[in-house]
Amino acid sequence: MTMNAISIAATPLAQQTPTGYILLALGVFAAFLGLILVFFFFRYFKLWFQAYMSVADVSLVSLIRMHFTKVNPNIVVQAKVMSAQAGLNTSRRDGVSTRRLEAHYLAGGNVMNVIHAIIAAHRAEIPLEFDQAAAIDLAGRDVLDAVQTSVYPKVIDCPDSSRSGKTTLSAITKNGIELRVRTRVTVRTNISQLIGGATEDTIVARVGEAIISSIGSASSHFDVLENPDMITKVVLSRGLDAQTAFEIVSIDIADIDVGENIGARLQSDQAEADTRVARAEAESRRAEAIAEEQQMKARVTDNRSALVLAEAEVPMAMAEAFKAGRIASITDIEG
Numbered sequence: 122m123t124m125n126a127i128s129i130a131a132t133p134l135a136q137q138t139p140t141g142y143i144l145l146a147l148g149v150f151a152a153f154l155g156l157i158l159v160f161f162f163f164r165y166f167k168l169w170f171q172a173y174m175s176v177a178d179v180s181l182v183s184l185i186r187m188h189f190t191k192v193n194p195n196i197v198v199q200a201k202v203m204s205a206q207a208g209l210n211t212s213r214r215d216g217v218s219t220r221r222l223e224a225h226y227l228a229g230g231n232v233m234n235v236i237h238a239i240i241a242a243h244r245a246e247i248p249l250e251f252d253q254a255a256a257i258d259l260a261g262r263d264v265l266d267a268v269q270t271s272v273y274p275k276v277i278d279c280p281d282s283s284r285s286g287k288t289t290l291s292a293i294t295k296n297g298i299e300l301r302v303r304t305r306v307t308v309r310t311n312i313s314q315l316i317g318g319a320t321e322d323t324i325v326a327r328v329g330e331a332i333i334s335s336i337g338s339a340s341s342h343f344d345v346l347e348n349p350d351m352i353t354k355v356v357l358s359r360g361l362d363a364q365t366a367f368e369i370v371s372i373d374i375a376d377i378d379v380g381e382n383i384g385a386r387l388q389s390d391q392a393e394a395d396t397r398v399a400r401a402e403a404e405s406r407r408a409e410a411i412a413e414e415q416q417m418k419a420r421v422t423d424n425r426s427a428l429v430l431a432e433a434e435v436p437m438a439m440a441e442a443f444k445a446g447r448i449a450s451i452t453d454i455e456g
Contacts, residue, residue: 168198177201178211183219190223197222200236207240217251230258238264242312245272249312257315267310267366274309274370277321279328289378290329292336297384300342302332302352303376308367318366327361328372342379349374 165184172179179201187194200222201211210216217239226232235254242249247268257264280287280303289301306328311318335355339345345352353372362369 165194168194172198172201175202175205177205178213179219187223190227192223192226196226196232200232203236203240207243209239209243221251221255225255225258228255228259230255234258234263234265238268241265241268241272247271247312253312257312260316262315262366264315267312267315270308270367271310271312274307277306277308277325279304279306279325279332281325284322284325289376290332291380292333293383294336294339294342294345296341297382297387298342299380299383300336300345301378301380302336302374304328304332304353305373305375307370307373308362309370311362311366311368314364315366319364320366323365324362324367324369328356328369331356331359331361346377346379349377 165181165188169179169181169184171177177198179198184194184198187197197219201217201219204211204217212218213220217236222232225235235251235258238254238258239249239251242254245268249268254264257267280290282288289303291299291301293299306324308321308324332352335352336345339351352374356372357369
């Protein structure tokens with residue numbers, strides 16, 4: 122503090138000039154700013170020193186900025202340290218920079234999961250940039266699980282009993298024999314199509330459809346039982362993993378069981394249906410014959426009544442003839 126400032130401070134308040142007030146205000150502001158810097162220095166010195174010793178390129182100004190932008194500096198520093206120690210590109214222009222980590226944190230992403238995924242992909246020599254991994258994470262996919270599946274493929278049961286409730290696929294060959302098939306599909310993640318690609322359900326549905334189609338094209342169930350690999354070859358040749366987030370590694374037939382003779386059962390059902398139709402037609406003709414018989418009986422009854430009426434008119438006609446003299450009795454003829 123200079124002699125002028127000391128003399129101004131020692132001067133009574135009422136005798137100070139406007140310049141003295143300004144200098145006093147600046148001194149108070151500088152002291153307050155110094156206290157703030159000291160506070161942040163002691164609060165974030167440990168994190169800054171950790172980043173400095175790890176060559177993680179995290180400045181103290183960045184740590185102070187994270188305090189005001191509500192970013193957890195512990196996560197960002199830990200992510201930068203892990204990236205630097207793993208040999209990732211941490212440059213501020215095109216690498217895993219502090220700004221990118223802060224932006225991903227503020228967007229609601231899982232920063233540590235993304236860094237773990239990038240490190241795992243880097244170790245496995247799988248190309249995965251930070252922007253791509255962050256986009257996958259923000260899209261709701263587990264980017265670390267995707268990388269792990271790409272390195273270590275997983276097996277999907279077809280059909281999946283936990284989702285469909287069925288344990289086997291039912292298909293019928295051309296000779297009418299039902300085959301119940303259970304397959305296992307080995308897939309690995311296709312990271313380049315993970316965003317917008319179809320999920321496991323699509324893979325299971327496509328594989329199931331292809332298996333049923335290939336079995337249905339077989340002339341006999343003996344051909345399928347003899348060479349079950351013919352199904353897998355046909356299915357693999359169709360490119361069922363197109364536009365999906367996975368790449369099919371292999372399709373293996375786990376089990377094949379012979380079911381019912383669907384063809385014979387269908388023929389039996391058809392014969393029974395034909396029999397029922399014939400019986401219905403015969404019953405219809407019988408009903409028509411009975412109806413016609415009843416009509417004939419009604420006509421006979423009508424004719425008989427007409428005959429009775431005619432016979433009743435004969436005596437009346439004879440009596441009238443006697444009265445008119447058109448008919449004479451035997452006594453009159455003899456006399």
